[in-house]
Amino acid sequence: MTQIRFLNGLTTIGGNIVEFSTDDSRVIMDFGVAADLTDETVASAIDHGKLPNVPELFGLAEDPWAHEAIFISHLHIDHMGALQYLKSDIPIYLSAPSYQLYKTLIRLGIEKPVHNLHPLPFETPVTVGAFTVEGFASDHDEPGVMALLVGDGERWYAHSGDVRLNGPHPERVAHWAQVFHDKKLAMFMIEGTTFSFDTETPVEDQAHPSVPLTxxxxxxxxxxxxxxxxxxxxxxxxxxxxxxxxxxxxxxxxxxxxxxxxxxxxxxxxxxxxxxxxxxxxxxxxxxxxxxxxxxxxxxxxxxxxxxxxxxxxxxxxxxxxxxxxxxxxxxxxxxxxxxxxxxxxxxLSCSGHATRPDLIKLAQMVAPRIIVPWHSFHPEREAKALDAATRAEVLLPEKDLYYTLDEPDDEA
Known part of the structure; x- marks a missing residue:
């Protein structure tokens, strides 16, 4: 039976990490940081909730999983910044463009070397023990961004990654949203950045807010x-x-x-x-x-x-x-x-990489999952309220580090 554990990012912009696991298999979606780790050891950062509670991946405990991998939705620090602290040789998958960018940033000394990186072609499933994972080209202000689909043989789960609908490639988002809809997702994790602020869209200078552009x-x-x-x-x-x-x-x-x-x-x-x-x-x-x-x-x-x-x-x-x-x-x-x-x-002259509030609701309606999890937001409860009013999904605000299971398989999974 698949267990789902939310490791971080439930009330922050970024740092959102989720783990899907069985007795011998595990896949992790994203591995970023959204906190200052200055003067922290890895152990203290785990204790303070700044790094995910997976000590086995940082060389602090035995790793019980025979099959495991990390999948990175895109190459922003809040989604991949914890990779540099890994001591495990766990495989890490990124889209081919993000893989190339990562290699370039490592060569330039902007990112630290990370081993066992693998490019993941779009819409090419990878099997990791009991799970299959597939990445779909999306639209964000990191051009190699992916939305991620996870299957366990009974159900389908998905992670939107950071996403916008008013960017240059709305057709990519519409495509994966339709695929996810057709899979009848058991659970859909959707970002909620724009619900974090008092303004409708993020602004750099609160004293002199500018209107984000396309x-x-x-x-x-x-x-x-x-x-x-x-x-x-x-x-x-x-x-x-x-x-x-x-x-x-x-x-x-x-x-x-x-x-x-x-x-x-x-x-x-x-x-x-x-x-x-x-x-x-x-x-x-x-x-x-x-x-x-x-x-x-x-x-x-x-x-x-x-x-x-x-x-x-x-x-x-x-x-x-x-x-x-x-x-x-x-x-x-x-x-x-x-x-x-x-x-x-x-x-x-700013262009947000994140969907507006109405577009996030529209995306949730397009996917129409059984359960929806708003995260990647300072105020996920605001998005939860909007989703509850506008969709038929069960809205879940999960707690960090608890294990969740779905009691009944989807009939049509």
Missing amino acids: EQGFQDHLLAVLKQAPALVAINPYIRNYARLAAIQTVAHQAGRQMVWEKPDAAVLTEMTDQAPDQVIGETIELATIRQAPAQYVLESAFAHLDWLATLPVSQYVHTNGEPLGDYDPRFQQLKDFLAAHQIPLRF
């Missing part, structure tokens, strides 16, 4: 900014969203500018897209060249090199989901203070 809307607004700016435009994208990196360079060309990248992002652009970087700071161009003709360039501005902007004529600083991401990061206030001190206007 990816196409971002490109349109960026083009207008670049055409209107009389001097340099600085921008801070997120390195793992390589599709947006490529879009930024394309828009720069449309505005008659060249894109100047920092070395890590230039490497990701080269590895993960069909574009080569226009310029790489410190390799093909120097700040002095940009200073001579600032209106000809767009400069990636990493927080670590924010001081570069003090010596350049900057018309706008465009914040587009790069780090520091928002108010909850102490560096965000430092960023705002620096820009204000140097009279550089701050412009938010």
Whole structure:
């Protein structure tokens, strides 16, 4: 009989980890962190609930499972950041694009080496003892994201991963939602990020909230900014969203500018897209060249090199989901203070990777599971209330580290 245990992420954005197990088989969906592990040992982080309670995977206990694997929905730290602490040689599966990105980030020193990684082709089931697991291409601001389907021979379970319906690939979400609907899921775990906030959608600066854009809307607004700016435009994208990196360079060309990248992002652009970087700071161009003709360039501005902007004529600083991401990061206030001190206007052009509240309800209705679990939210109870009112599913707010079983097999599983 399958047991389901929720290991983390029930009242946080990210860090959501769920385990499906039998006597000899186990599969784990995601393995991230959503807490600061500074000054923590692995043992203390487990005790404090910052790492999942699976000491056997961290070399602190014997591992009783003969067949097991971890499946990562996408390569954001809150979904895979705990992998670096593994001592077990457990197989780890990611989508082929996320696998390639992970290898690139490891090579760049951004991620620590992790062993036994395997690319998982979309819609290609993998058998792990009593379980089969299949990944489906989805839509989020990490382009290799997967929704995950788990079968145990009697029932089907699924994990939405992080998802949006207003991105460039809504057809992917519609496809896996239909597959999940047809499987008559016994349980569906759905993210609830947008139920976390008092605003309808996440914002970076609560004092000056901006309206999140679609990816196409971002490109349109960026083009207008670049055409209107009389001097340099600085921008801070997120390195793992390589599709947006490529879009930024394309828009720069449309505005008659060249894109100047920092070395890590230039490497990701080269590895993960069909574009080569226009310029790489410190390799093909120097700040002095940009200073001579600032209106000809767009400069990636990493927080670590924010001081570069003090010596350049900057018309706008465009914040587009790069780090520091928002108010909850102490560096965000430092960023705002620096820009204000140097009279550089701050412009938010944000695209959320997470579905709106109405779209989350719509997705739940499309899948129509027997049981639905809202998580990946500071306030899952808000999503639970909305789901209870709008769907026929039994809504479960599980407790951490308890084992759940379904008493009766689905008749049509």
